[in-house]
Amino acid sequence: MIISLISAITFPEWIGDTAFSIPGTPISVKWYGLSYIVGIFMAYRWAVRTVRKKELWVPEGVTRGVEIIPNKVKLEDFAFFCLLGIMVGGRIGSLILYNPPETFWDIFKVWEGGMSFHGGFTGVCIAVWYISRKNNISLWRWADMAAIGAPLGLGAVRLANFVNQELWGRETDVPWAFIFRTDPSWTPRHPSQLYEAFLEGVMIFAIIWYFTRKKKILTKPGIAAGMFFLLYGIFRTFVEFFREPDPIPQIHEYFTRGMAYSIPMILIGAAIIIWANKRPPAAAKHMPEEEKPAKK
Secondary structure, eight states, X not given: OHHHHHHSEEOOTTOOSEEEEOTTSSOEEEHHHXXXXXXXXXXXXXXHHHHHOGGGGOOOSOOSOEEEEOOHHHHHHHHHHHHHHHHHHHXXXXXXXXXXXXXXXXXXXXXXXXXXXXXXXXXXXXXXXXXXXXXXXOHHHHHHHHHHHHHHHHHHHHHHHHHTXXXXXXXXXXXXXXXXXXXXXXXXXXXXXXXXXXIIIIIHHHHHHHHHHHSXXXXXXXXXXXXXXXXXXXXXXXXXXXXXXXXXXXXXXXXXXXXXXXXXXXXXHHHHHHHHHHSOOOEEEEOOTTOOOOOO
């Protein structure tokens, strides 16, 4: 243990949870909150950029009909509802899945922290359903729009988790172990936040980027969304072996709640990919800016 302590990296004191403060006031901006804003903005900008690359949406061979591609204005609307879904769903999901509230009013104590990916993910799914009904555009088009940019937001939030010194990993003696100052035991641990930032952020983004750019999967609505389901489920399940479980009863030491919530995503994602890939591609109709799709 002494050798592990010597070789471990002590979390730098100069890194704090506050991005900046307004001098003379108690007002400050936290990296964690900022990561959500930056993440959703990056996802939105990437979706806009992808929509404007019209060659990615042009299928080859026989199509099964025309499906509308949303424009920049519609994507702005979508980004707002996704952010709302993430914040509300993430908070409620944390309370239901990991930390049940003692009273109803505990739900509103956002200053005490507590956000769940699976809750936020459910909120985004509701946003996808709502925006598809509102604009009369295919649900799977919107789901793909969310999937291509979501890893950017995930990566940003996981980096904020690291800066906040929260959700750290299990005890370890690997050379890159960190001693987090928020850990009362002062134990070398896996920097699991960085593992998640790389796998859930960089890797998922790179894989979906490759298939959208090189394999034109956006011509078959649903494949990109299915890939996000599948890849997140796989990577989150893997990282759970290194991440310290939440301080609540787990299913098993090495079968955590995080795994239980993620494994269904693997199965659902695989099913969506198979279903979407079997369908003929859809011809694309890009919406002119500011123009709404005609109602059927």
